[in-house]
Amino acid sequence: MHLPLKGFRVISAEQYGAGPYGTMHLAQLGAEVIKIEPPRKGGKGGGDTARAVGPHFLSEGESLYFQSFNLNKKSLTLDLRSEEGQQVFKALAAKSHVVANNMRGDLPEKLGLTYDALKDINPALVCAHLSAYGRDNERAKWPGYDYLMQAEAGYCAVTGEPGGEPQRMGLSMVDFMTGTLFTIGLLSALVDAQRTGKGRDVDTDLLSAAVHQTSYPALWYMNEGDETSRTPRSAHPTATPSQMFKAKDGWMFVMCQLPKFWDILVDRIGREDLRDDPRFAKNADRLEHREVLTQLLDEEFLKEPMAHWQNLLAGLVPVAPVYELGDALDNPWLRTIGMRDQVPHPEKGSIDVLASPIKLDGKRLPNRTAPTLGADSDAILEDLGYSTEDIAKMRSGGII
Structure with missing residues (x-):
């Protein structure tokens, strides 16, 4: 496959x-x-902290958690705080297109990762920064993580059942959203640098990304004072019925976001009488009487298992089973669309990974396992002109 980058x-x-x-x-x-x-210092530690995140490991210093974020990469060990490490880094930056980091906001400048620090050796270099709170404010030195952003950006207050304790999302979605925005900014600056020959700094931070994702509820509140709150059954704040319902063997999510879906739903389940009920005539009426409508639809959906309703409604009314995580990943549909992949591993033979959600020319992108710590150090340094003796000296000195 011809890959665009x-x-x-x-x-x-x-x-x-x-x-x-x-x-x-x-x-x-x-x-x-x-x-x-x-x-590593004294034969201990070293590497991305994710390498040590359990509970599942492929080998010492190689966790499945680390594999989740580092497919297809190379690994260079380098002490950026040392003078010799900085020399190696600058030599590498001179032959690169992007310098990226997701360090605490005050560290990129201290470690020479900014455009101002590197522009003289590579004017077209893009320096992309992802931090917790940004690099240009009083919180620059603050450490920060996804869960904190969910709390401060209001996510925990709108997640869960009404009246319950604040709840975070089950996954680290702020990390994933910010990482995605990070690459959008990086690639945009890279395109411009290729056209103009001039790079720049690009910044993204977890809190800004988290707040930006509050999206339309943010505009409702800022312009109308309308504060979105929790809804029963994870229901949509306005469209009804658009929520979870009980089937005979579990839960499912049904979404009548458009009026036509409501009409199709009542026809397909044999409850045309609900369309003629003045309490449910329009979406505003259904929203006002959502509790009663939920009870009536539960009575119908409880008569048959989820598979029955999915077969009856699929492709006509938006519907999905509420799976446990294991069931979601074992769903045969993922193999049909190629979202589960298997890559060779030198010790395990192979490991299962998720495929990229991006397709090129109708094909999923190729994967290979994440690198072991420092796996590519020698090759990268040799490419920069360092001799075998130079590399050995740097290794013995703890530079690499």
Whole structure:
């Protein structure tokens, strides 16, 4: 497959989730993504902190968690806090297109990862930064994580059942959203740098991304003072019925976002009388009487298992089963569309991974396993002109 980012080199001082998630998409699209990771000291530690996140490991220092964010990448161990490490880094930056990082907001400047620090050696370089709160304010030194952003951006207050305790999303969605926005900004600046020969800094932060995703409820509140709150059964705040219902063997989600779906629903389940009921004539009426409508539809849906309703409604009314995570991943449909992939692993033979959601020419992007710590250090340094003796000296000195 001809990959669109082949020939572009991205070096990234990254760790944990959000930044590596974003750069993994670049690697899957063909970019040479080189992770800069701290070297081991005294034979211990080192590497992206995600390597040590359990409970499941492929080998020492290689977790399944790490695999989730680092497919298709290379690994270079390098002490960026040392003078010699900085020399190596600048030599690499001079031959790269992007320097990325997801460090605490005050660290990129200290470690020389900004455009101002690197423009003289590579004027076309794009320097992309992903931090918790940004680099230009009083919170720049604050550490921050996804769950904190869900709390401060209001997510926990709108998730769950009315009257319950605040709830976060079950997945680290702020990390994933921010990593995606990070790559959009990075690629936009890269396109411009290719046209003009001039790079720049690009910044994204977790809190800004989290707040931006409040989207239409934000505009409702800022312009009309209408504050979106929790709804029963995870229902849509306005469209009705658009919520979870009980089937005979579990839960399902039915979404009548458009008037036509309501009409089709009552026809398909044999309850045309509900269309003629003045309490349910229009969406506003259904919203006003949502509790009663929920009870009536539950009575119908409880008569048959979820598979029956999905077969009856699929392609006509938006409907989906509410799966446990295992059932969701074992869903045969994922194999039909190619969203489950298997890649060779040197010790395990192979491991199962998720395919990229992006297709090129109708095909999923190719995957390979994440690199072991420092797996590519020698090759990268040799490409920069360092001799075998130079590399050995740097390794013994803890530079790599």
